[in-house]
Every structure is written in structure tokens, then in C-alpha cells.
Amino acid sequence: MSSVKVKLKKTDIDKLAEVCKSFNNEPGELINVLHKAQEIFGYLPSEVQEVIAHELKVPVAKVYGVVTFYSFFTMTPKGKFPISICTGTACYVRGAEKVLDEFKKELNIQVGDTTADGKFSLSCLRCVGACGLAPVVLIGEKTYGRVAPDDVKQIIKEYMDQ
Amino acid sequence: MATFKYHLLICGGTGCKASDSDGIITSLNKEIKEKGLENDVKVVTTGCFGFCEKGPIVKVLPDNTFYTQVTPGDAAEIIQEHIIKGRKVERLLYTDPETENHIADSKHMGFYQKQIRIALRNCGFIDPENLDEAISRDAYMALGKALTEMTPQEVIDEIKKSGLRGRGGGGFPTGLKWEFASKNEADQKYVVCNADEGDPGAFMDRSILEGDPHTVLEAMAICGYTMGADKGLIYIRAEYPLAIKRLKIAIDQAREYGLLGKNILGTDFNFDIELRYGAGAFVCGEETALIHSMEGERGEPTFKPPFPAESGYNGKPTNVNNVETFASVPVILLKGADWFSSIGTEKSKGTKVFALAGKINNVGLIEVPMGTTLREVIFEIGGGIKDGKKFKAVQTGGPSGGCLTEKHLDTPIDFDNLIAEGSMMGSGGMIVMDEDDCMVSVAKFYLDFTVEESCGKCTPCRIGNKRLYEILDKITKGEGTMEDLDNLKNLSNVIKDTALCGLGQTSPNPVLSTLDNFWDEYVAHVTDKKCPAGACTDLMNYNIIEENCVGCTACARACPVNCITGERKMPHHIDQAACIKCGTCMEKCKFNAIELI
Numbered sequence: 193m194s195s196v197k198v199k200l201k202k203t204d205i206d207k208l209a210e211v212c213k214s215f216n217n218e219p220g221e222l223i224n225v226l227h228k229a230q231e232i233f234g235y236l237p238s239e240v241q242e243v244i245a246h247e248l249k250v251p252v253a254k255v256y257g258v259v260t261f262y263s264f265f266t267m268t269p270k271g272k273f274p275i276s277i278c279t280g281t282a283c284y285v286r287g288a289e290k291v292l293d294e295f296k297k298e299l300n301i302q303v304g305d306t307t308a309d310g311k312f313s314l315s316c317l318r319c320v321g322a323c324g325l326a327p328v329v330l331i332g333e334k335t336y337g338r339v340a341p342d343d344v345k346q347i348i349k350e351y352m353d354q
Numbered sequence: 355m356a357t358f359k360y361h362l363l364i365c366g367g368t369g370c371k372a373s374d375s376d377g378i379i380t381s382l383n384k385e386i387k388e389k390g391l392e393n394d395v396k397v398v399t400t401g402c403f404g405f406c407e408k409g410p411i412v413k414v415l416p417d418n419t420f421y422t423q424v425t426p427g428d429a430a431e432i433i434q435e436h437i438i439k440g441r442k443v444e445r446l447l448y449t450d451p452e453t454e455n456h457i458a459d460s461k462h463m464g465f466y467q468k469q470i471r472i473a474l475r476n477c478g479f480i481d482p483e484n485l486d487e488a489i490s491r492d493a494y495m496a497l498g499k500a501l502t503e504m505t506p507q508e509v510i511d512e513i514k515k516s517g518l519r520g521r522g523g524g525g526f527p528t529g530l531k532w533e534f535a536s537k538n539e540a541d542q543k544y545v546v547c548n549a550d551e552g553d554p555g556a557f558m559d560r561s562i563l564e565g566d567p568h569t570v571l572e573a574m575a576i577c578g579y580t581m582g583a584d585k586g587l588i589y590i591r592a593e594y595p596l597a598i599k600r601l602k603i604a605i606d607q608a609r610e611y612g613l614l615g616k617n618i619l620g621t622d623f624n625f626d627i628e629l630r631y632g633a634g635a636f637v638c639g640e641e642t643a644l645i646h647s648m649e650g651e652r653g654e655p656t657f658k659p660p661f662p663a664e665s666g667y668n669g670k671p672t673n674v675n676n677v678e679t680f681a682s683v684p685v686i687l688l689k690g691a692d693w694f695s696s697i698g699t700e701k702s703k704g705t706k707v708f709a710l711a712g713k714i715n716n717v718g719l720i721e722v723p724m725g726t727t728l729r730e731v732i733f734e735i736g737g738g739i740k741d742g743k744k745f746k747a748v749q750t751g752g753p754s755g756g757c758l759t760e761k762h763l764d765t766p767i768d769f770d771n772l773i774a775e776g777s778m779m780g781s782g783g784m785i786v787m788d789e790d791d792c793m794v795s796v797a798k799f800y801l802d803f804t805v806e807e808s809c810g811k812c813t814p815c816r817i818g819n820k821r822l823y824e825i826l827d828k829i830t831k832g833e834g835t836m837e838d839l840d841n842l843k844n845l846s847n848v849i850k851d852t853a854l855c856g857l858g859q860t861s862p863n864p865v866l867s868t869l870d871n872f873w874d875e876y877v878a879h880v881t882d883k884k885c886p887a888g889a890c891t892d893l894m895n896y897n898i899i900e901e902n903c904v905g906c907t908a909c910a911r912a913c914p915v916n917c918i919t920g921e922r923k924m925p926h927h928i929d930q931a932a933c934i935k936c937g938t939c940m941e942k943c944k945f946n947a948i949e950l951i
């Protein structure tokens with residue numbers, strides 16, 4: 193996993209300290225703290241992890257170990273419009289792979305990457321619980337059902353000018 | 355619910371929300387207001403009705419009319435015709451695929467006829483964000499009965515007698531588990547609900563939590579009473595925002611009504627529940643990994659014993675049960691163990707919820723008595739295979755399970771039968787596949803999943819599964835040998851025997867069951883370099899059909915490696931040796947002259 197170097201502002205550091213405090217700086221609450229931190233920053237760059245480690249008085253390696261273990265946590269910023277393709281079994285047998293390939297081709301990025309203009313990022317997830325609409329694509333909060341490879345261009349276009 | 359003449363129930367589950375059920379609710383309410391019907395008609399957002407294929411669904415009570423695939427634009431007609439004029443909107447009714455008749459009442463639809471709803475009894479009937487509605491359907495009655503009329507041991511005995519077995523996959527007798535936890539003395543004990551639902555393509559637990567959260571809270575409190583725990587934790591996937599929201603509302607409401615917290619129902623029993631969030635790791639569904647994850651650690655499994663019942667969360671006795679297991683508990687106490695055990699097979703009692711998906715006409719959430727056959731589920735409830743294709747296999751048990759075929763269709767579904775046939779019950783994912791699905795690719799799909807999700811703690815699983823994946827990949831590319839097939843089998847057995855936790859011990863099942871049931875298909879990939887299902891693109895060739903080709907040259911101009919030749923207005927030709935199978939030519943051809951064979 194690659195990481196982007198960022199410099200945290202003093203207010204950001206205070207915000208993180210606040211989050212840790214709301215969980216009583218309890219090392220056992222690490223995962224909850226990380227969820228909150230990711231909600232605030234959108235991702236968990238190493239600088240954020242360092243602050244959290246300091247506040248909870250645990251080694252940075254432990255925080256890093258937990259962040260990299262769970263696929264929900266990410267160390268790279270997401271695009272303005274995060275695209276997630278469901279690759280759960282129901283979507284897989286109804287052709288999710290071809291839809292994914294089409295997105296990769298159209299955006300010219302791989303899974304886990306963000307386009308150079310920061311607009312789109314591409315990820316996979318497993319079953320969003322709308323298997324009746326398989327294959328399913330999520331863009332931000334919006335769900336697209338029964339997506340065919342031919343629909344991909346049109347879907348991306350919806351967001352191009354936003 | 356007494357004063358309104360009509361109730362319009364609308365599914366607010368994840369699936370139907372994705373098809374704009376919120377928009378329908380807004381339009382219906384607008385119409386109701388415009389026609390001045392606010393005192394006669396009430397719109398209620400419920401959990402999933404189960405029939406997701408035909409969603410969004412609007413059900414009208416009291417006449418039980420079931421409207422399918424409704425859009426916000428249909429709201430005016432439903433109000434004008436059905437509510438005001440008393441005429442059903444025929445075009446929105448379900449059409450029976452065989453007789454082509456419209457069926458208005460869901461009770462008469464094939465999809466519902468074979469179902470018995472125990473865990474899902476309230477899903478689609480109540481507003482999950484309204485405790486009063488849950489109470490009108492007996493929520494917290496069983497807790498009241500347990501606290502005031504039964505000793506903890508009597509509750510345990512009743513659950514034991516009912517024959518309820520864990521619905522999370524293992525099938526361990528629930529009453530016995532509760533008894534172990536109750537016998538271990540400690541100053542603090544915990545009840546944990548496993549709502550991690552990691553099987554990709556399964557959504558049973560989430561639908562219960564979205565549709566009827568109170569039943570799970572109630573059962574956890576009952577469990578706490580039997581084992582002497584005053585604290586409950588629900589470990590839920592962070593990817594389930596709607597279920598999380600409804601659980602939070604339900605917990606707040608239950609506290610407000612004195613159904614959670616101190617001195618519940620005026621007794622000296624205290625119990626409260628908190629949420630803990632998963633973060634996208636399949637292995638965290640395994641109970642020891644789940645407990646480590648709740649403690650803020652990496653979710654790596656540890657060796658059992660000690661079992662959680664002795665040393666679980668924070669080293670204290672902990673009882674872990676699945677969402678659906680809990681959802682069955684209150685009914686058992688109210689209707690009795692004998693009633694529950696009268697349903698099902700000899701060793702598997704009650705019902706099981708399945709998420710039916712894949713190449714099937716009626717995708718949805720179903721609950722059937724144990725002992726129902728796969729044929730009944732797929733062809734009667736599921737309405738058969740999509741687009742009139744041929745049934746090929748059904749996968750149960752997710753990444754831990756196997757693929758069953760035509761010859762297994764009459765097997766009555768229960769824990770033991772599915773294992774005997776080389777698959778397993780799992781948590782309830784059921785994916786149907788047709789003639790276009792390549793079984794080697796399906797096995798590869800699952801192994802890709804396991805490789806990604808292996809926690810890496812033990813070698814057989816971390817490295818062994820990776821090798822299995824590589825061999826399968828080789829085979830789908832037409833580079834496999836017969837020796838590879840032997841290796842697949844041997845390696846699978848080694849991994850099963852030596853892996854530390856349930857993930858590794860079951861991960862080779864998709865490989866072994868497809869080798870068993872689809873041996874010829876593997877051999878075709880290896881010796882003939884052909885994929886009989888036509889799914890492995892590496893084994894296919896792009897070919898120009900001479901009769902259809904008009905010689906427009908579009909394909910030749912687009913081919914990135916210039917391997918298409920031909921004169922203008924003459925049939926073109928692809929040089930197979932040079933073709934990189936990118937598919938561009940097929941996309942460019944406007945005359946359907948390029949095929950994949």
C-alpha cells in the first residue's frame with residue numbers, strides 16, 4: 193500500500209486527540225478510533241496513524257498492523273466520486289468482472305487507484321445486499337443495478353462535468 | 355394500527371432502497387395528502403419482503419395486494435384506483451410465469467407458498483424503527499416470560515429441547531452452548547451477536563437486522579439472563595450502514611421503554627447492548643478472530659480450546675451466536691420447543707433463511723423448513739433458471755462450501771445432508787449457476803477470495819491456498835496438465851487437515867467439490883484446451899463469420915496488433931497466432947460478423 197506524505201495542521205492533530213479522548217484513550221478502542229479518523233480525513237495517512245499511536249500510547253507498528261489488516265481502512269485518498277464494483281458471488285455470476293474491466297479501461301486505472309485529476313477512484317467490495325439487482329455498482333452513495341458493460345461509458349459521463 | 359382503513363407497506367431494505375423506494379414513499383404521501391386521505395391511509399416503511407427480484411414492492415393491507423416493480427410515477431394510480439375506487443392496478447400485479455395470470459395476493463404466489471417464516475416473521479410487516487409496531491407483534495413477550503415465569507435453567511432446557519442449532523454455519527446446538535457459558539463462574543460475562551456476515555453474496559443477517567432489529571436485542575437479553583451476563587455486544591460490518599442505523603434506533607427505543615438497561619421489566623435483571631464495528635475482514639466472522647477484533651487487535655484466530663465460553667472477550671466467559679440463531683429464540687419460548695421441533699428433519703429442527711441469488715428468476719430472501727429439497731427451492735420458490743437456460747450447479751456455504759449438481763437436487767436440505775454431499779449449510783448463501791458458468795473459474799473465484807482474506811497466520815492457508823489459486827489460474831489459461839489436477843486434490847487435502855482455523859480448513863471445498871462433480875470439465879480445459887461453458891476467454895478465439903462480413907475494415911483499423919487482413923468490401927480474416935484476444939474488433943463490428951468460439 194502506498195502512502196501520500198501529508199503535513200497535518202495543528203487543528204487536525206487536536207481533532208484526532210479529541211477523538212481518542214472520546215474513547216478514553218483506551219488501546220482496546222483502536223478500531224473505533226480508526227473508524228472515526230477515517231470518517232474525518234477520508235483515509236488514514238501514516239501521519240494520522242502516528243498521532244493516534246501517540247495518544248493511545250501504543251507502538252505505531254501496532255496501529256499500522258491493524259490498518260493494513262482490515263480492508264475497510266485505506267492509506268490512499270479516495271476520488272471525489274469513489275466507484276465500487278460489487279464482486280460478491282451473485283454479482284460475479286451475473287458478469288461483474290466484465291463491468292469491472294470496462295471501468296478499468298474507461299478510466300485507465302487499476303483497482304485501488306485514483307484518476308490523476310482526483311475525480312474517480314476504483315475499488316471492489318463483496319455484496320452490498322442488493323443481489324436482486326446484480327451486477328451492482330456504487331458511486332458514492334448511489335447504487336446502480338443490472339449494470340452491463342455497455343452502460344459504463346454513460347455512467348461515467350454523468351459525473352464528468354460535476 | 356387500528357384507525358387507518360389502509361396500510362401501504364413499502365420495503366425499505368437495501369435492495370429496494372437502491373431502486374428508489376424512498377421516492378415511492380414521497381410520491382405516495384404527496385398523493386395521499388392531495389386527496390385528503392391522511393386519516394384513512396398510512397404509509398409504513400418496512401424491512402425486506404424477500405422478493406427482491408421484483409422490487410420495489412408495495413403491499414396493501416388489509417387486502418394483501420402485492421404490487422411489484424413499482425416506480426414513484428405509479429403512486430398516483432395506486433391511490434386513485436386502489437384506494438379511492440377499490441380497483442386493483444392490474445399492470446403492477448405479479449404475473450405467474452407459467453399461467454401468465456395476475457396474482458394479487460402474495461399468499462398464492464409460488465415464491466411464498468413453500469416458505470415458513472420464523473426468523474423473518476416480522477420482516478416486511480413492521481416499521482423497524484417503531485418499537486410499538488414490534489410490540490404489537492409480540493416483541494419482548496418472550497423476555498417477559500423468561501424473566502418472570504422461568505428460571506435460567508428452564509430457558510436453557512427449552513432451547514435444548516427445541517433442537518435449535520447455530521445458523522452461523524457450524525450448526526452447534528444452541529442450548530448446549532448457553533449451558534456451558536452459564537456454568538462458568540466469573541465477575542463479568544458477555545453475550546456477543548455475530549453480525550459480520552462475510553459470505554460474499556449473502557444478505558440474510560443484514561435483512562433481519564434491517565427489518566426486525568428488536569428480535570435480536572430481545573434474544574440477546576434472554577441469553578444474558580440464562581448465563582448471568584449483563585452486557586451484550588453486536589459485532590457488525592461497517593459496510594452495513596442501514597442495519598447499523600436501525601440497530602442504534604432500536605437500542606435507544608428499548609432503553610427508553612425499560613426493555614434494556616437496569617431492572618428490566620421491574621425485575622432485578624440488568625442488560626445493555628453496545629455495537630462494535632468490523633472493518634472488512636472475512637476471517638473476523640470466526641469467533642476467536644471476532645473477539646480479538648473487538649479488543650482492538652488484528653482479527654487473527656487463535657487455537658480452541660480455550661473456547662469463548664471459558665475465556666472470550668477480555669478473557670471473560672463469552673457466548674457468541676449468529677443473528678438468525680438469536681432471531682429464532684423468542685418464538686421458541688412463546689410457542690414452545692415442541693412446536694419448533696415439529697418442523698424440520700430429525701437432526702436439524704426449524705427453518706433456515708437463504709439468500710437465493712445468481713442465475714435464478716426469483717432472486718430474494720427465503721425461509722424454508724429444514725428438509726425442503728434443493729429442487730423445491732430452485733424450481734418452485736426460485737422460479738427456475740433465468741432466460742430459460744439449463745441448471746448446472748448450486749453453490750451453498752459460500753467460500754467454505756461446495757457446488758452441488760442435478761443429481762443432488764432431491765436432497766433434503768439440512769446440516770448433515772449437505773456435508774455428506776460435499777458441501778455445507780454455511781450461513782445461507784445459495785448461488786445458482788447455469789450452463790454458461792465455468793466451474794473451474796468458479797473455484798478460482800472462491801480461491802481468489804480466500805487468498806485475499808487469509809489472515810496469514812498459518813502456512814497451509816497462507817501459502818497453500820495461493821498455490822491452489824495459481825494452479826487453477828493456469829488451467830483456465832489452457833496451460834494446465836493432468837498432474838496439476840492430482841496436485842490440486844492432494845494439496846487441498848493437506849490444507850484441510852493442517853490449517854489452524856475454519857477458514858483454511860474449509861477453503862479447499864470449492865475445489866474438491868468441483869473436481870468431484872465436474873471432472874470432465876477440468877479435463878477439457880487441460881487436454882482439449884477448451885472451456886465447455888465458453889467462459890474462459892484465453893481458451894476462446896475471435897473468428898470472423900464470412901457470410902456476415904461486409905468488409906467495412908472497421909475491425910482491421912481498430913486492431914491494436916494489426917492482425918486482421920482483407921480487402922475492402924471483402925470478407926476479413928484474423929491471424930489467430932498474432933491475436934492478443936483484446937476483443938476490440940468484436941466491439942467495433944456493426945454487422946455481428948465476429949464471434950467468440
Ligand SMILES: Cc1cc2nc3c(=O)[nH]c(=O)nc-3n(C[C@H](O)[C@H](O)[C@H](O)COP(=O)(O)O)c2cc1C
Binds near residue numbers: 524
Ligand atoms: C472463516 C469463518 C467465517 C465465519 N463467518 C461467520 C459469519 O459471518 N457469521 C456468523 O454468524 N458466523 C460465522 N462463522 C462461525 C462463527 O465462528 C461461530 O461459529 C458462530 O458465530 C456461532 O454462532 P451460532 O452457533 O449461532 O452459529 C465463521 C466461521 C469461520 C471459520
Ligand code: SF4
Binds near residue numbers: 810856
Ligand atoms: S487458516 Fe488461514 S485464516 Fe485461519 S488462522 Fe490460518 S492463515 Fe489465518
Ligand code: SF4
Binds near residue numbers: 913928940
Ligand atoms: S481480438 Fe484484438 S488482437 Fe485479436 S483480432 Fe480482435 S482486435 Fe485484433
Ligand code: SF4
Binds near residue numbers: 898903925943
Ligand atoms: S468490422 Fe465486421 S463487417 Fe467490418 S470488416 Fe470487420 S468483421 Fe467485417
Ligand code: FES
Binds near residue numbers: 280282319323328
Ligand atoms: S453479490 Fe453483489 S450485491 Fe450481493
